[in-house]
Amino acid sequence: MDAFTPNLDACRGRQQRLLAEMQKQGWKRVIATRGETVQWLSGVYLGPLWSPCAALDADGRLTLALPNRKRDTPAAADEVVGYEAKWHSTFRNDQPAASAAALTAALAPPTGLVAVEWSQWRTYLQAAAGESPADVESTLFSLRRHKDPDELRMMQRANDANRAMFARARDVVEPGLTELDLYNELHAAAVRILGEPLTYFGQDFRANARGGAPRDRAAQAGELWILDLGVGFRGYFSDNARTLAVGGDPTPAQQDAWRRLADVFPLVESTVKPGVSCRELHEQVQAMLDDAAPWAFNHHLGHGVGLAPHEGPHLNPQWDETFAVGDFFTVEPGLYHDELRHGIRLEQNYVVTDSGVQLLTDWPLELV
Structure with a gap:
């Protein structure tokens, strides 16, 4: 067995730390669009050529959007949805939009304040985030300081x-x-x-x-x-x-x-x-x-x-x-x-x- 396989229980623990901060801030959902944030929460590392995204809802449910060919990657997620990252072996230039569309389709409409990573924000996700999302980046950077x-x-x-x-x-x-x-x-x-x-x-x-x-x-x-x-x-x-x-x-x-x-x-x-x-x-x-x-x-x-x-x-x-x-x-x-x-x-x-x-x-x- 690979000794460095992602620890999905540890990822669930990191989700719980973020959920505690969400409760303090009154956020009903956090949407992650940085690859490193997706990895921190789910354990999935894909590298810079891919555009995964994820949403953590206040009820603890993590929804993850991955390329179709990567959907079987072990992940600390409650639902994994796929998108077409390539067409006939060619990377799509609109891959972030495809990823966002897959995630949005899997989510219920927001019922309260949503927080997003502003510096990596994708307007394609607006329907999943509501009109005036908050910025979660400083919270995530602070949480990531503690190394498990x-x-x-x-x-x-x-x-x-x-x-x-x-x-x-x-x-x-x-x-x-x-x-x-x-x-x-x-x-x-x-x-x-x-x-x-x-x-x-x-x-x-x-x-x-x-x-x-x-x-x-x-x-x-x-x-x-x-x-x-x-x-x-x-x-x-x-x-x-x-x-x-x-x-x-x-x-x-x-x-x-x-x-x-x-x-x-x-x-x-x-x-x-x-x-x-x-x-x-x-x-x-x-x-x-x-x-x-x-x-x-x-x-x-x-x-x-x-x-x-x-x-x-x-x-x-x-x-x-x-x-x-x-x-x-x-x-x-x-x-x-x-x-x-x-x-x-x-x-x-x-x-x-x-x-x-x-x-x-x-x-x-x-x-x-």
Whole structure:
């Protein structure tokens, strides 16, 4: 049996959490049109080429619209209706309308306020939503922060690929290796460990650069190679980073920058617990790394991960959030400067527990 088959009981539990919020808000129905929301509620992952949608009614009934050829996919749904996603093997350009029509036909007219995902709203669903639907997105994003055990298992599996990629990078990084060749090596390592195609592959593969897509450029001795890597495993994402010294002989400045960044993690591990401010943690680390000027730390400290590569909580001064039990989050301090050729980023993953955090990526951090 596949150990990573979707846990439909866990999906039903997530439906119950949304139903509790619906009762608080007075919503009689929620319509989901984001693929990741459909997966979170039903367990069905189809990928970006398809247009599923779903409706959860206040009585607990989940109705799911899937392509006809996918209707037998195991799902935490009370009714699955089908639509034609392809005609004679060609994807329909109006697939979202076909999906919406199938869902609408299966639903009773709304009897009260309906909430929808505004940024992904399909006007084809107006008949199922009523005249003035509310926006459910902030509620869903908040609920998705709490990772259930089945979700953590999927994300740990994605991280198995990351661990294998970093091990492979340590084996092959040397002067003369091109960024594209390393990209191919890492992709192959991830596919080998997972035993199936990836549902995402990114994100930073450049040497002597802050980040970016791989180039046909050979790395040179003395450069730093930031590898901020993520894969998708059946819709769930991973995201963590290591930096390697090309040639295996980091300069004293590079070693000092690495030490300053490595010192951030004990601070995080001794500070974070439910109720702690994400913004204040960012500000504390910002002040700590500002002492390294002119080397610069000028981005977020971290973020949540899950069915999207960036979720809450946001360790970022643009958000004012607090940590909560079940948050899966990254911490990714960095220092960048020409003197460092061109910088270092280290990124660990944690989950918030009742009393603190658990480190999930206890792998080598060193430059060599």
